[in-house]
Amino acid sequence: MKNIEELSVNTIRVLSAEAIQKAKSGHPGLPLGAAPMAYELWTNHMNHNPADPEWANRDRFVLSGGHGSMLLYSLLHLFGYGNLSMEDLKNFRQLGSLTPGHPEYGHTVGIEATTGPLGQGMAMAVGMAMAEAHLAAVFNKDGYDIVDHYTYVLGGDGCMMEGISSEAFSLAGTLGLHKLIVFYDSNNISIEGSTDIAFTEDVTKRFEAFGFQTLEVKDGNNLAEIAAAIEAAKADTTRPTMIKVNTVIGYGCPAKQGKASAHGEPLGEENVAALKEYLEWPCKEAFTVPQEVYDHFNEAARKKAAVEDEWNVLFEKYRKEYPDMAEKWDAYYNGYDLSKLFDSEDYWKKAEKPEATRSTSGSILNEIKQLMPNLIGGSADLAPSNKTNMKDAGDFSKDNYAGTNLHFGVREQAMAAIGNGLALHGGLKAFVATFFVFSDYTKPMARLSALMNLPLTFIFTHDSIGVGEDGPTHEPVEQLAAFRSLPNFCVYRPCDRTETAAAWYRAVTSKDQPTALVLTRQNLSQMQGSSKEALKGGYILEDSKKEVPDAIIIASGSEVELAVNAKAELAKDGVDVRVVSMPSMEAFEEQTAEYKESVLPKACRKRVAVEALSDFGWYRYVGLDGKVVSMTGFGASGPAASLFEKFGFTTENVVATVKSVL
Amino acid sequence: MKNIEELSVNTIRVLSAEAIQKAKSGHPGLPLGAAPMAYELWTNHMNHNPADPEWANRDRFVLSGGHGSMLLYSLLHLFGYGNLSMEDLKNFRQLGSLTPGHPEYGHTVGIEATTGPLGQGMAMAVGMAMAEAHLAAVFNKDGYDIVDHYTYVLGGDGCMMEGISSEAFSLAGTLGLHKLIVFYDSNNISIEGSTDIAFTEDVTKRFEAFGFQTLEVKDGNNLAEIAAAIEAAKADTTRPTMIKVNTVIGYGCPAKQGKASAHGEPLGEENVAALKEYLEWPCKEAFTVPQEVYDHFNEAARKKAAVEDEWNVLFEKYRKEYPDMAEKWDAYYNGYDLSKLFDSEDYWKKAEKPEATRSTSGSILNEIKQLMPNLIGGSADLAPSNKTNMKDAGDFSKDNYAGTNLHFGVREQAMAAIGNGLALHGGLKAFVATFFVFSDYTKPMARLSALMNLPLTFIFTHDSIGVGEDGPTHEPVEQLAAFRSLPNFCVYRPCDRTETAAAWYRAVTSKDQPTALVLTRQNLSQMQGSSKEALKGGYILEDSKKEVPDAIIIASGSEVELAVNAKAELAKDGVDVRVVSMPSMEAFEEQTAEYKESVLPKACRKRVAVEALSDFGWYRYVGLDGKVVSMTGFGASGPAASLFEKFGFTTENVVATVKSVL
16 A cells, blocks of 8 residues: 555656546656656645745746656646646647646746756756846845745756756856756656667766766655755755756556657556556546545645745835835836836937947947846857946856846857746846857747747847958858747847837837847948837838839848938939838837838839848848848858948949849 | 977967958967967877878868867968968958958868857767768778778867757767867866856866766977877777867967957957067068978978878778779769669659658658668657668667767757768768757758758758647747758758658759758648659649639648648639649749749739748748738647647638638
């Protein structure tokens, strides 16, 4: 006869196996192997309150191996999160259910992060731990550890193989994030077979190299051993901890345990039956949970609710003793209102002289920081070039978690995922930065930012052949198309100070969408016609006198000046052109059909787009009769001016192209 | 008075500093610090022949820290590679010069790989070492070590921070690639300052964890110490070696050495002068090399030519003793001619029943492998899903370098860069594979494949919401746009067996361009109208009876059947539609204007494109008057059929959309 703890662990296993079997799709391997560590952690160590999933000081738990989602859904059901019902478990992986194939943040109550792309959950957890460390440094006072929680993350061999986890954990070690506790579900199995074929490294030693405390649980089914490891992890107050837990993939299923076949497909009816027999499961009926198990989890949930109650009492005392800090807390968590800044004429003023939009961005960033102390971010070792350093904001480091200038090192992937983690944690407004050509490295994480509706800001500088001497490896061509095609993601490529202000306005006021600012290395002239209208994504910068212009030139960023100059040249030949600045296709597409028609009237088919990047995506606006002055290949190494000349970004070529469509 | 070796090392330093100064742009830090190790390696250890840069058995050298390009250009000039002249060095970073900002493969003789995006050179070197190990296993006979060379790679802290290097070196350790020797130029400086701010890990310990032999050179200026380390590295015949060389960034420039400011900007005239004084440089005139230095390098080059001469003699004996092996060698290095296969009707035959294009691809891959033994590749732990396993081809492992099925582990980035390394080495035809949604991780490397004109094949399966239950984290939406916008890259998304055959034809016959095959998870019907014409990228699959069709439906992959069904439905209402299958926009754009007009006549503006992905890029073919049936957001978790229904990929919706444009 199993005791209540074994029975509870097996409940997670059986529910997971049954739901996956019913869906005829899913990954039983992880839930069966990792059920004990998850049970022990959630029940006896983690501070969380199913009745208040948003509690600011809850411990965070990220399942980096998102394919094991049934592990989470089983726990959420048993703890009563969002009343995730047995019916929901029966609808696992069905359209519209609360139990999709991989955990989705914002979709199912209690899910802290969307996971699935292996390794990203690991890096997001590092971001959450950084957020905790920073907020604790900002808000805690003697006797008031208002911010004091752990971040737990669980992943397997796949998460450990992905480079992003090395990037993130190397940084976590440097930063001494001791509230970060990593569970390594080590079962020596990968989809193609034993990990021996591709992964024989000493993972524990790698984590020691990163500066982690490393622990090992020899038997992943031994709850006492797991409990001791968690306690030892908490006891280390200078280093993050990695706990290697030796498990058997698909544990409990005689025909499949320890085999690759247990990973990603249902066990099969017979094997589910065999699993129940092996585990001495008491219930005949599928999707049945012994009442004592529900009672056990309810009891645990009650205890946990009490922990939040204590915190609430503490916080009320804090609010009385430190009213301005409490006010600050509210602002951090509800967001700062910058309407004063954005309504001021000064914010939209023109710059006197030519300026690189990266420099303009840097000064606006610092303006915003003055009003938004919870703005935090940095660059992948390119801050001096990205112009992302915030004056007097301090450097975030092991010795100064209060700093808001983050130094990610040359780690674009971890940086972007950490940005997601900072945004997921709450209380902070985050940004990340690198060269635009390296935005490619951040794309898989930016995709999750968009999928999770996180208002993370990406600052991408050196946005074209304007990079110059560094040459094609550093000159973006297709990156803008890549991000413009990403759903729920807004890209701004401003042409001057005013449009850069609009881009930052969009980024800072966004509540549910990531924004990328695509900025120049080289100086740009200030456009007379640029205005706040840039918030609409596309607008008339210089109009033609005719109701239907002879032609329309559409451009973005550094090419807007070319369009304006071409208009002047064409006027000499009696060609009356409209110039449309299009800093953001996404913002433009949000406008009414009437507005779009007013900017780009269907009646005018003679259209030319100018952008020193790929033409991919531009035909939406120039159609079958228009042309695009663009890059057709990669760039080259040379002074920027010589490159614009070589690749045809000259007034002459734009004029000639317009004439060719007339 | 400096001896000839010190003088030679300083020549590399001075030439580098002078060229960067003249260009007013560049990175002096690395060349000044790493000159001694590069000099010692190239002069006294590396087998290479400036007179024959293509020698098959040369040692490979990759400068992963590509920003230090002047280190390479100085060496290539001094060794007389491609007669890289002093004039070329004076034109460093100028448009059209042989000395671009970063080393470019195929542009400058003696450059083994294009580098710049940090870490990728490390992984490409691992690929080269894998190629060497494999070819040695295939071709070497007792007394005939025809393939027997080392692969050296040099990189700094940035390369070590990037996750891709952890991915690649973890695999290198597993595979025991003892001919791989990594130089870690350790100077503790990054762009944002000391590496302490972001990178305090014990790199040596990390490499031990990977299974490397680790060595340290305490004084990076000590040639004897460097020589000893290289010898010790070669002496280990079971493990790859990492040599940590402690250097001073910008060594020799009193005002800047050891500082971040030495990294990425010219030293300044005064500091160049100070450098020369510090190094006791004998030449007043800039860009002047003491004759004895030239003589010294010429002598070294002569000795190295002799090594190739010996090899040539050995190879001629080998050719006599093993004529069929020599013939095989020629085929490996000149490429196999598969025209017999491709000219056969059998190759283009229709499949009898519905089939997933990933499965079709798997069978074609195996057909090709029969005729192309030097085909090598694998998946990032998804071979069973990607259908990339080659029967009876053996698994490449430490114990069997003769195998051609590669197991990359869950390491998409390293996989793609290793694919580049395999292609760069010569003698092999390589492919890599993963889920299409994870193609995002391979994009930065695919970009280098395209930039280097490497005919690497990317197999991307699970290409849409057809993925089904795994949900949005696993359902590509924007990836196709990302790769279509990449210059010199060809994407094929076939609709059935015949088009999959065309895609493989394109991939296998490509000499200078990477190709991606984008394939379905789910079964697809075989299209009656599909044909070899698919090689043209876009063609008429089912025509209308009218010269100018009432409308044109353009589709790719799994949506072609929808287009065909819609045509049948519309016919009932007297609407006579043409169906165009567009498996490859890139191949279509290569066709003549006449051909393109014949497929998509300007006279017909009523066009609808159907693709279960982002509409981004499709307006090029449907124009301002057409519409696109596409994904506007991310997918969802559920059975594939329910998703196609939910997101409007139904005959009804396509019919309705066509009617809406009539």
